[in-house]
Amino acid sequence: MDINVPQQLVNALWLGGLYSLFALGYALIFSVLGLLNLSHSAVFACGAFVGLYTACGDEVFTTTCTELDRPIWIVIPAAMIGAGIVSVAVDRVAFWPLRKRNAPRMNQLISSIGAAALLVNLLQIQFGAAQQRFPFGSIPNDPVSGLPVVITPIQITALVIALGLMFALRILVKRTRLGREMRTVAFNERVASLLGVNVDRTYMTAFFIAGALAGAAGMMYGLAFNSMTPFMGESVSLKGLTVIVLGGLGSIEGAVIGGFLIAAIEVFSVALGRSDIRDAFVFLLLFVILVVRPRGLLGQGVEDRA
Amino acid sequence: MKTLIRTIVVLTFALVAVVPFQVQAQDGGGMGAWDGCPVPENLPEEVTIGAVFGLSGNIAAYGEPQKRGVELAVAEINEAGYLGEGTTLIAVFEDGGSDGEASIAAMDKLIAENELAAVIGPTLSAQAFAADPIAAENGVVVLGVSNTAAGLTTMNEDEELDQFIFRNSLPEANVIPNTITKSTEILGLERVGVIYGNDDDFTLSGYDAFADALEASEVEVVRTETFARGDVDFSPQLTNIINDDPDAIVVSALIAEAVPVVLQARQLGYTGPIIGGNGFNSPALFAQGGEAAEGVIVGAAWNIGSPSELSVTFTETFTEAYGAAPDQFAAQAYTGAWLVATAIRCADSADSADVREALAAIVDYPTPLGSFSFDETRNPVHEPVVQIVQEGMFKLLTEETAAQAFGE
Amino acid sequence: MTTLLQIKELQVSYGAIIALRGISFEVHLGQVVSLIGANGAGKSTTINTLSGLIKPRSGQVNFEDQDITGWRADRVTRRGLVQVPEGRQVIAPLTVRENLEMGAYLRRDKAEIEQDIQAVFDRFPRLKERHHQKAGSLSGGEQQMLALGRALVARPKLVMLDEPSMGLAPLLVNEVFAIIRSIKEEGKTILLVEQNARKALEIADYAYVLERGQIRHHGPADELRQNEAIIKAYLG
Numbered sequence: 001m002d003i004n005v006p007q008q009l010v011n012a013l014w015l016g017g018l019y020s021l022f023a024l025g026y027a028l029i030f031s032v033l034g035l036l037n038l039s040h041s042a043v044f045a046c047g048a049f050v051g052l053y054t055a056c057g058d059e060v061f062t063t064t065c066t067e068l069d070r071p072i073w074i075v076i077p078a079a080m081i082g083a084g085i086v087s088v089a090v091d092r093v094a095f096w097p098l099r100k101r102n103a104p105r106m107n108q109l110i111s112s113i114g115a116a117a118l119l120v121n122l123l124q125i126q127f128g129a130a131q132q133r134f135p136f137g138s139i140p141n142d143p144v145s146g147l148p149v150v151i152t153p154i155q156i157t158a159l160v161i162a163l164g165l166m167f168a169l170r171i172l173v174k175r176t177r178l179g180r181e182m183r184t185v186a187f188n189e190r191v192a193s194l195l196g197v198n199v200d201r202t203y204m205t206a207f208f209i210a211g212a213l214a215g216a217a218g219m220m221y222g223l224a225f226n227s228m229t230p231f232m233g234e235s236v237s238l239k240g241l242t243v244i245v246l247g248g249l250g251s252i253e254g255a256v257i258g259g260f261l262i263a264a265i266e267v268f269s270v271a272l273g274r275s276d277i278r279d280a281f282v283f284l285l286l287f288v289i290l291v292v293r294p295r296g297l298l299g300q301g302v303e304d305r306a
Numbered sequence: 307m308k309t310l311i312r313t314i315v316v317l318t319f320a321l322v323a324v325v326p327f328q329v330q331a332q333d334g335g336g337m338g339a340w341d342g343c344p345v346p347e348n349l350p351e352e353v354t355i356g357a358v359f360g361l362s363g364n365i366a367a368y369g370e371p372q373k374r375g376v377e378l379a380v381a382e383i384n385e386a387g388y389l390g391e392g393t394t395l396i397a398v399f400e401d402g403g404s405d406g407e408a409s410i411a412a413m414d415k416l417i418a419e420n421e422l423a424a425v426i427g428p429t430l431s432a433q434a435f436a437a438d439p440i441a442a443e444n445g446v447v448v449l450g451v452s453n454t455a456a457g458l459t460t461m462n463e464d465e466e467l468d469q470f471i472f473r474n475s476l477p478e479a480n481v482i483p484n485t486i487t488k489s490t491e492i493l494g495l496e497r498v499g500v501i502y503g504n505d506d507d508f509t510l511s512g513y514d515a516f517a518d519a520l521e522a523s524e525v526e527v528v529r530t531e532t533f534a535r536g537d538v539d540f541s542p543q544l545t546n547i548i549n550d551d552p553d554a555i556v557v558s559a560l561i562a563e564a565v566p567v568v569l570q571a572r573q574l575g576y577t578g579p580i581i582g583g584n585g586f587n588s589p590a591l592f593a594q595g596g597e598a599a600e601g602v603i604v605g606a607a608w609n610i611g612s613p614s615e616l617s618v619t620f621t622e623t624f625t626e627a628y629g630a631a632p633d634q635f636a637a638q639a640y641t642g643a644w645l646v647a648t649a650i651r652c653a654d655s656a657d658s659a660d661v662r663e664a665l666a667a668i669v670d671y672p673t674p675l676g677s678f679s680f681d682e683t684r685n686p687v688h689e690p691v692v693q694i695v696q697e698g699m700f701k702l703l704t705e706e707t708a709a710q711a712f713g714e
Numbered sequence: 715m716t717t718l719l720q721i722k723e724l725q726v727s728y729g730a731i732i733a734l735r736g737i738s739f740e741v742h743l744g745q746v747v748s749l750i751g752a753n754g755a756g757k758s759t760t761i762n763t764l765s766g767l768i769k770p771r772s773g774q775v776n777f778e779d780q781d782i783t784g785w786r787a788d789r790v791t792r793r794g795l796v797q798v799p800e801g802r803q804v805i806a807p808l809t810v811r812e813n814l815e816m817g818a819y820l821r822r823d824k825a826e827i828e829q830d831i832q833a834v835f836d837r838f839p840r841l842k843e844r845h846h847q848k849a850g851s852l853s854g855g856e857q858q859m860l861a862l863g864r865a866l867v868a869r870p871k872l873v874m875l876d877e878p879s880m881g882l883a884p885l886l887v888n889e890v891f892a893i894i895r896s897i898k899e900e901g902k903t904i905l906l907v908e909q910n911a912r913k914a915l916e917i918a919d920y921a922y923v924l925e926r927g928q929i930r931h932h933g934p935a936d937e938l939r940q941n942e943a944i945i946k947a948y949l950g
């Protein structure tokens with residue numbers, strides 16, 4: 001059986017970029033809060049819809065987008081800001097009240113599931129359940145010519161932006177005052193506040209950044225497949241979880257490596273002719289890694305997150 | 307309020323619009339001119355039929371055209387005095403929602419509140435599996451006009467109950483072989499790649515039907531790929547298939563996956579035919595697939611381009627009445643209402659048991675779907691059509707349209 | 715003498731447990747004031763209430779004549795009251811250098827921060843050698859140095875030390891007190907909480923003895939060292 005290896009590599013690469021970008025937000029929140037924010041996938045969808053609304057205007061509330069009011073590229077910053085704000089709102093509504101009362105982690109987890117359901121429902125009420133898309137021809141998704149493989153400008157953009165944001169996040173967390181602040185809060189809120197850190201504000205900042213990353217991923221996803229539904233987060237939600245468990249909960253490099261690894265496994269299990277057991281490959285790998293390295297590939301234990 | 311006004315306007319328009327058709331029906335002997343039975347004499351002043359369609363939410367995209375189809379047929383039937391002078395056919399619509407529970411509730415309500423000669427619906431196969439037994443247990447005949455799942459009319463333990471369950475919508479298993487034979491004949495297919503959803507009853511049974519049909523037509527399957535529900539990226543599978551340079555890609559998918567499969571295949575540079583199952587039979591294919599949908603081939607029970615006289619007339623009347631062209635759902639619902647009316651007429655009774663007998667006896671009845679009969683398991687028998695997407699709409703697949711699409 | 719910190723009738727309870735039963739004391743500018751007491755006397759509770767980690771039930775905390783009762787911890791720190799918490803609590807996943815940088819979290823004067831960090835390194839050469847190491851991998855003594863250094867980099871008006879000698883070997887205890895003394899000699903104001911009364915009274919100007927949430931004795935450290943009751947209970 002023939003395999004078109006270069007093309008499959010392209011397929012894996014850009015999909016990996018999306019997975020990683022999405023998983024980064026999960027990882028960031030995990031590293032700061034020490035818990036999974038299961039509303040992340042809903043924020044992902046919110047980002048895509050904010051972008052859609054920004055580019056298309058009120059039209060999207062009633063029908064589908066037939067004409068762009070603004071240039072297509074505005075959708076990415078719009079989605080990032082919009083999803084960032086939504087994410088902060090999720091923190092204030094779903095996490096903050098529980099945090100104040102020192103509620104058990106499990107309650108916060110459940111609360112985040114509730115927030116996800118709420119957000120998806122709100123999207124559904126606003127935009128309807130049907131698929132939304134950008135007008136034909138408005139997205140540069142004709143393959144770049146002159147290459148031996150098929151890759152579209154939007155895929156290249158997605159990959160470049162994903163890599164850029166990952167790099168930026170790494171610098172931010174490892175090298176800046178804000179990064180030290182977030183890592184300190186992650187380690188111990190009390191100590192952080194004794195050093196003068198406004199812990200609530202740190203949380204909001206972390207949620208904003210995580211939301212913006214989810215929004216960027218959601219928008220790129222929406223653009224690349226030119227399809228957005230309120231439920232679009234569902235399919236990546238589990239992938240994102242797998243990615244961060246694989247990479248090591250809360251590890252930024254782990255999320256990136258995990259994202260590309262899972263995309264590669266998915267694509268190449270299909271390429272090798274086993275599309276029927278693709279997900280089995282992914283979960284087998286996950287299982288093996290959890291048995292051999294319970295902390296994930298790059299996980300470094302709880303005291304050493306972020 | 308706005309919708310109410312719109313409904314009134316449309317209905318008025320519908321009533322006015324059917325008049326010219328009426329004349330034609332009497333002259334040319336269109337629908338209803340089945341000379342199987344004489345004009346009935348013993349019918350009451352009003353005969354009521356029920357209809358359970360999904361009229362709210364997402365599913366209204368199917369339920370709304372179905373309702374219009376039935377309304378149009380009922381208006382025509384009454385205008386023509388098809389059930390005898392002094393007898394009026396009344397259709398009571400109930401919203402069956404989008405799940406089984408809602409259609410059970412709708413069916414219960416219809417049966418409790420009306421003396422029914424028959425029920426048409428529900429919209430989805432899953433709803434039919436849930437709600438049809440209720441009608442059967444109450445001795446009311448139920449005619450599905452859009453259910454395509456296998457085994458629908460033989461779903462009950464008790465064969466007596468099955469006798470009340472009919473459908474006029476061709477099951478996939480009947481449509482697909484025809485699609486493959488016609489496509490093979492017209493496009494000269496020799497080797498194809500297949501992709502299907504392997505975790506869904508509908509797409510699985512579609513795949514089986516395709517596989518059998520391809521084997522029967524001696525077409526080689528060079529590669530088979532699968533995907534799961536909710537997948538959005540099909541590039542790896544399609545890259546594989548396209549790499550094998552097939553004459554066509556055969557797809558068994560629901561519309562949610564069908565559209566991205568088509569989009570991504572085109573994006574990967576594939577320009578050849580894509581042959582789909584019933585899941586492709588949706589306006590969403592054009593709305594969301596756009597140019598990529600050009601050259602997609604789909605089997606169906608009915609197509610707007612069908613040249614038969616009854617079909618053309620139906621399309622014209624419907625378009626005039628509602629300001630929008632009918633789809634397959636409308637055509638099947640319209641035909642369904644006429645079938646039920648014909649059974650009532652032949653039975654000369656509004657009693658559902660008598661109507662059931664008469665319905666089962668219908669043979670070679672001319673309809674927009676073609677010459678129509680029920681087989682012994684109350685499934686429809688009529689010739690399906692094969693369509694190809696061209697310029698953003700379904701056209702019949704012919705040597706001509708194929709040549710335009712694939713430039714031979 | 716300027717009163718830097720003034721505590722009036724402070725009452726704190728954890729649910730039904732009353733931890734502080736209305737204590738009052740003062741810290742003057744440039745002084746080392748020690749708060750001594752047995753386990754569970756309420757020393758940490760006092761210091762944590764001053765830091766804003768615990769809200770008092772009643773009473774008042776004045777700092778530089780400003781009422782800061784009930785302020786959030788980060789605001790208290792911003793105001794210049796910096797705590798070195800019990801058990802050191804260095805930020806384990808951050809490097810030594812990053813810990814010091816976190817100490818200067820509220821400061822923006824980059825150049826001077828760097829000077830202060832270098833000053834800490836000069837004071838604690840062992841930290842300098844390990845500046846790139848994760849703080850969690852330091853020894854207990856080194857962690858205490860780091861915790862002290864981190865507080866100094868904040869340029870506090872008042873440093874509050876919660877049992878800086880706890881859990882350290884005798885030799886290290888001496889070293890820690892030597893450092894506190896040197897900090898004192900630079901003119902810093904210190905509130906020193908200790909169980910090691912002997913050491914604390916050696917270094918302090920003034921001391922308060924806390925017993926079950928109440929101040930039992932207080933006076934200049936020299937006087938308390940002569941006090942029979944205290945010798946019996948704490949220095950014996």
Ligand SMILES: Nc1ncnc2c1ncn2[C@@H]1O[C@H](COP(=O)(O)OP(=O)(O)OP(=O)(O)O)[C@@H](O)[C@H]1O
Nearest residue numbers: 728731733751752753754755756757758759760909
């Ligand atoms: N979080 C808490 N919940 C309930 N009771 C507490 C809490 N923290 C302290 N206490 C109680 O308050 C009292 C004072 O405790 P605190 O920690 O202030 O004592 P301490 O003088 O610092 O003792 P040690 O020398 O052991 O550190 C003790 O009886 C203690 O059990």
Ligand SMILES: [Mg+2]
Nearest residue numbers: 757758759800
């Ligand atoms: Mg203590």
